Amino acid sequence: MRVALRRLIGLIAFLVLWEVIVRVGLLPSNVLPPASTVLVRFAGLFGNADFITGAVSTLLSWAIALGLTVLIAVPLGVLLGSVRWLRLSISPIVEFLRPLPAVALIPLVILLLGSDAQTKITLAVFASVWPVLFNTIYAMGEIDRQILDTARVYRTPPLRQLFTVLLPSIAPFTMTGVRLSASISLIVLVTTEYLTLGTVGIGQFVYFSGTTSGRMDMVLAATVFIGLAGYLVNSGLLGVQRRWLGWAAAGGAV
């Protein structure tokens, strides 16, 4: 309960700081509307049918993207983390692919997949695979050798070793990767929607009801929604981490 109180205090301090920055005139209020205005707009969003449609689409795409990310990156990370020659052979290609900016790839992906949701999901997965992949590969390198030796000595079959030894060992750090990926994929989804306007989503909503009409309050209200969604999912994942990985010293607070 103390923790919740501290968080609340932190949040309120942040909102007050925001409000003050605007009220004092450090930034013009049409560029950065005060927190109070934005919060009122935010409450209003839930009565807006366009917004609801967009939010449903974005959140659904997010769930799909995150699921795909985990399904692709964790097995791949375990594989690359344990098979040295494979990691060495593939690393040049991985290292060339990784810095590719999703925004520059938009037309290429549209050409291949069309401009519906699959494009933004693909781009989101492409961008968010890396944190999980890398944290998993790193975690594989950090497993205590004594633990691995123990598993080997008792002839744990490979598959069982994977589920009962490797995954628990890497889970805390992989989970950090998943939480990073969660925010990255949400960002890529919204940015893609915003830049292409091709699919329904929060990004598209922001463009039409915020950007094009110069309504920064609407932009920020939607931003608050995005941030809140990120917050909730992150907290959920953290809860999972605390519940199931409580034995590990690691396991984030953020």
Next chain:
Amino acid sequence: GCSALNGSSSGDNSSDSSSGGLEKTKLNVGILTGQQGVSTKLAEKYGYFKDQGLEVTSKMFASGPAAYPELLNGNMDFIITNYISFFQAIAQKTVQAKIVVDVDQLNENGLVVIAKQGSGIKEAKDLVGKKVSIHQSASVADVLLRATLKDHDVDPNSVHYQQIKFPDIPAAIQAGTIDAGVELEPYITQAEKQGAEPVLKIVTGSTANITAAGYIALDSFIEKNPKTVAAFQRAMVPAQKAAADRTKLLEVLPDLTGVDKDTASLLNIDTFPTSVSASQLQRVITVMQNYGGLTAQLDANQYIVPTPQV
């Protein structure tokens, strides 16, 4: 086929009902935001497409270049693009396509340079050494501003060009991030509310009434579906006329721009031509050759499908 992901609006385009001898009746078209999408929306609303036996689903794109991949991969049958992009694409041989409908001609109040009130910028030569936004390099705004500067005997390279997107220009001017910017509607009207004013016309003189955007289709599509193309062109004629009617325009514009009705009623409205004109398009090519880095010699006649007589 997931309606929640794509919003509920996307229609099914699988089955082909053959009616009126058209090769294809279900069409997907890509449109742009703002006034350039108005006529298509009106055609949908008032059934001009249906009158021609067409079932059209429109989809919005942020900019011309963004829609090309969808044209190329066959998801879109027609897309609206600005002509600057189109001729660049032609010159780069990225597409083999023709203009089927001329959608939007600029008028002198629809695309102007704006600056803060009392900024001291009043004419072309005042822009020398100033930071001026042109939305994006090699865009319509860029090319027309350079042409206008040249018309006023100002060296186009004496201005610091900045790439700030049309929607962000008013705030950037107000904050002093830039001195001036080429702006279009509906942002001009919004900027005026925030203390900016038009200071220089750039759709005037050699660029007066220059045509800006239109529907294109791939050559292969046009060859295979001549009747469909003609039907589409016929449907767009009343649509273009309707767009020129402010009351009708106001019915659909808010959906295309996000502006409220009050602002929309103050907007400067473009011209909506009802036929494709090779000479108009040749002017675009000339301006691009002079100011837009286009080196190819293009003949506008080769890139149009004349509008059929109704």
Next chain:
Amino acid sequence: MTRSKWFDFGRRWLVFVAFLVVWQLVTKAVDDPYFPPPTDILAAAKDAFFGNTALTDDILPSIGRILAGWGISVVVGVPLGLALGRSPVVTDYVSPMFFFARSVPAALLVPVFLVAFGIGPRMEIITILWGTIWPILLNTIDGARAVDDVKIETVRAFRISRADWIFGVVLPTALPKVFAGMRLGLSLAIILMVVAELMGGSTSGIGYQMILTQSSFVLSQMWAWIVLVSLLGYVANLLLSMAERRALAWHPGFQTEAAM
């Protein structure tokens, strides 16, 4: 280099060359303007990068922004992460903002940044900072929390000074994870450089050129810029993994290998 190292070297580049060959063959066969073959890209790269001012106008400034944004993220994120990782109470106060801010797309905030920081390197660096700090911060926090109990007790029993505790114990423990975060941050920095140059008013830079060539359909040059970005990421990663190999030389279970 020993024999086996040469063998590794050969094998990994063999895979890469095979990848290039497949790419060439597929793009030739498909013949799509959006997917030019590598040979065309190479030719376009010559036009784009040489015999003009691309190096000084576009490439170096962009690299500078990436390094600045990423560098600040490291300089701020690592110490902050170490501190937060070891002080759960402070973390409780700030975590909501972190949770929150992390998911906010920089693209939506560009107008605010533009007004607050003006056009130019400052705004671009802030944008890059906005995106890169999270993986570095988060990984560092997680790393800092991983100090095992016996080591904490050892440090306390021997009254290890605060500085030695942070730099002598927490930092080395966190280091593998810090490196993971820095690597992720680096590739995000490159991506955000493109976003910043796309939306932030700049008229030069790698990202600017990438988007310009894309919107004017000079697609083989666009690919040349894309490949340049890849190459940059590759080299940056190579340097980082060399640094990492030095810093983690003590690590028993860790085989970090430079990508070469």
Next chain:
Amino acid sequence: MPTMLEVSGLKHRFGGGEGAHTAVRDLSFTVETGELACIVGPSGCGKSTMLRCIAGLIKPTGGTISLHGDKVEGVPGDLAVVFQDYSRSLFPWLTVAGNVEFPLRSAKIPRADRRARAREALESVGLSAAARKYPWQLSGGMQQRVSIARALASRPALLLMDEPFASVDAQTRFELEDLLRRVKQQQGSTVLLVTHDIDESVYLGDRVLVLSKSPASIVADLKVDLPAERDQISTRESAEFVALRAEVARLLRNRTDEAQAAAEDIAEWELSEQETKTEERTS
């Protein structure tokens, strides 16, 4: 001799609610300055927990600990600990020498001095050759000796050692025992040492504290009346030594058996004062 350490009524309970576990129950004893007290007791009885409390690493749930008459709150100054889990208490990123020098660095001891002390400590535990290796390159016994060297190098007034010689061979163990007594004599350190080796407890200690089964309380507090200078062969052959080790063994066996028999009425034990009775009831 002044009192160095005074433990009175020490209690510690881990956790709360159903899973709570009382590890230490009502421990009281004092240790004089310069004394070497050995602690023996069954596995899991609470010896390590007690040492942790004395080191200020865990806050006991009851009772007080005083050093030089001051109540211990937090980690006292001038203390060194050899942990039972020695392999985890070494820092894998530091070399052996680095590990030994690490506490000295925090104590702001000049570099040259630090080096010299570390070299000397490593030499005394027979690890000069391994100074530049990393802990994971050492055998278990070598790691344990590094952790002993680290504690010795910091020349503490109070030295807490938790089964410090558990993983070294007999020969080395003898040497380390003698080293420890020598160091204690020279530096006047007070030492509290947990061991499972009854012979060792008598040979090393000036006192032997025998603990009961979990939760720990004091069964006996034996004074070891052997000369301060001891010898591995002659001391171990002396009649006092043999008598004392037999007594410690008896006490331990006794307590264990009785504990099993009387597991129910644990609460009634008031053992710390009942040494005499206990001694009469030998099996």
Next chain:
Amino acid sequence: MPTMLEVSGLKHRFGGGEGAHTAVRDLSFTVETGELACIVGPSGCGKSTMLRCIAGLIKPTGGTISLHGDKVEGVPGDLAVVFQDYSRSLFPWLTVAGNVEFPLRSAKIPRADRRARAREALESVGLSAAARKYPWQLSGGMQQRVSIARALASRPALLLMDEPFASVDAQTRFELEDLLRRVKQQQGSTVLLVTHDIDESVYLGDRVLVLSKSPASIVADLKVDLPAERDQISTRESAEFVALRAEVARLLRNRTDEAQAAAEDIAEWELSEQETKTEERTS
């Protein structure tokens, strides 16, 4: 009795180039099925390395190891190991019972059977009460016993134990020693056990292998001619026991001293066959 394990010419060098360290040099011995062989040797001499080689965890740089006449490549079947670093060999995410059951689950033993065996094993090491705790809630000695229980529960044909009783008290140690001999007798397991306790090596073993200082080679291979049934009190008092332990102690001391004196001509030692000579040269 058929030969269970045959080690011949075993060598192991860690690392390469300048930092190379030869841990084991030319070890050869055999162990019969059902035998319990104790290994003693100075700290850091290469005992754990040898066990790791036999368990197939590290590939020796030279020599061969055969089990039942088959060369060992990788981890052989039907093997259990108690690691010296017991605390790190327990899975922190499993309870004590979960840790003990772990190998049984891999061996596809039915659930009820598994439970029963784990319960039994934990009971035999005196940890029934701790079955549902997590390893970090246990004392050092308790953790070590969990790791012994895990090894016993899997009822291996070959059991490798690296200082398995280092952290338990004397009383428990005696009980575990007797337990081990009983289990070996009943199940016919072959056991290889490293210890630093000379008494223990003689009391427990059917054979005692004495290793030299690093790099390890065999100094002596002593047959323990005590009856199969042993008793903590009477056996330890028997003349053979006393004689044997004195001999082991002598061998160890000797080797250590000589090693220091003759550190230079290490390469010339051919010790494994020279037990008799060694025995004559007692100090």
